[in-house]
Amino acid sequence: MHRSDFSDLNTFLAIADHLSFRGAAAQLGLTSSALSHSIRQLEERLGSRLLHRTTRSVSLTDSGIRLLERLRPGMEQISSALEELKDQQHRPSGRLRIYTHTDLTLRTVIAPIWARFLSSYPEVRLELCVEPAPIDLASTGFDAGVAARSRVPAEAIAIRASNPIQIAVVGSPGYLAKRSVPRTPDDVASHRCVALRLSRDGELYRWVFERNGKKRIISPPAVVTVNSPDAAAQASVDGIGLAYLAGDLVRPFLKTGKLIQVLEEWSPSIEGYHLYYQSRRQPSAALRALIDMVRAPPKVPSDHTSVKNPF
Known part of the structure; x- marks a missing residue:
């Protein structure tokens, strides 16, 4: 096929539909003289007259009628294929890889919506990876990450995906039955505690308390140190000691009575989580759909101070 044939055949179809050079020219956004030149070239290459003008x-001539009968189904298939491809670019589909740095991040942002998301977009395959160490999205092939704002790369585009999260200091009923319930942050010093060390060589995370504008920062007397909030919650459930954790993480244990919250009036909020992606890369339809679904509502004013998210 000559490289000009497709354009000239499209011109022929438009003229055949309108039986008018002026009408076809208006449809194609060309001049009548340009269409006349196109048809003349096509007739010369085919060696057959297609139109009576x-x-x-x-x-249409007899040759023109025969060409139109064979041409129209093929052109409709081509047009349909192009439209289908165009729709595919705008319809969420394919694999969507998301990095989260803790199970808590996944539980807070992704788990509440993943059933609804996959039901709404059945052509999407969701792949989630929990990895404590920061990763580079571009080099690892992830579409987006979810993390505390302080862990989002400066060059990334970040969308708030959760409101601030309330902290809860918790202990098991069995543990608290053997010791006096702490009334102030200073009382923590006489308790056994489960501490978090978030990096292999990092310091223990200190417990921040706030009430009526007064802030207290405590280094917990740790009997167990872990690098996972989930492990800290389990240790507290098992009666090891008090733990300082995100409320979303311990809420199921509080509901079942496996844990009891203490120092509630002193509990601050921690900054919420953000979904982020590379600023140099146009988000896919699947990622745009996920962003719309996880985007957090406007922040509700709180009496508590929002502190850096340790989790």
Whole structure:
């Protein structure tokens, strides 16, 4: 096929539909003289006259009718294929890889919506990876990450995906039955505690308390140190000691009575989580759909101070 054939055949179809060079020109956004030149070239290459042209009318020759009958189904298939491909670019589909740095991040942002998301977009395959160490999205092939704002790369585009999260200091009923319930942050010093060390060589995370504008920062007397909030919650459930954790993480244990919250009036909020992606890369339809679904509502004013998210 000559490289000009497709364009000229499209011109022929438009003229055949309108039986008018002026009508076809308006449809294609070209001049009548350009269409006349295109048809003349096509007829020369085919060695057959396709149109009867007069100053007042246009009609198809027998050759033109035969060409139109064979051409139209093929052109409709091509048009349909192009439209389908175009729709595919705008319809969420394919694999969507998301990095989260803790199970808590996944539980807070992704787990509440993943059933609804996959039901709404059945052509999407969701792949989630929990990895404590920061990763580079571009080099690892992830579409987006979810993390505390302080862990989001400066060059990334970040969308708030959760409101601030309330902290809860908790202990098991069995543990608290053997010791006096702490009334102030200073009382923590006489308790056994489960501490978090978030990096292999990092310091223990200190417990921040706030009430009526007064802030207290405590280094917990740790009997067990872990690098996972989930492990800290389990240790507290098992009666090891008090733990300082995100409320979303311990809420199921509080509901079942496996844990009891203490120092509630002193509990601050921690900054919420953000979904982020590379600023240099256009988000896919699947990622745009996920962003719309996880985007957090406006922040509700709180009496508590929002502190850096340790989790």
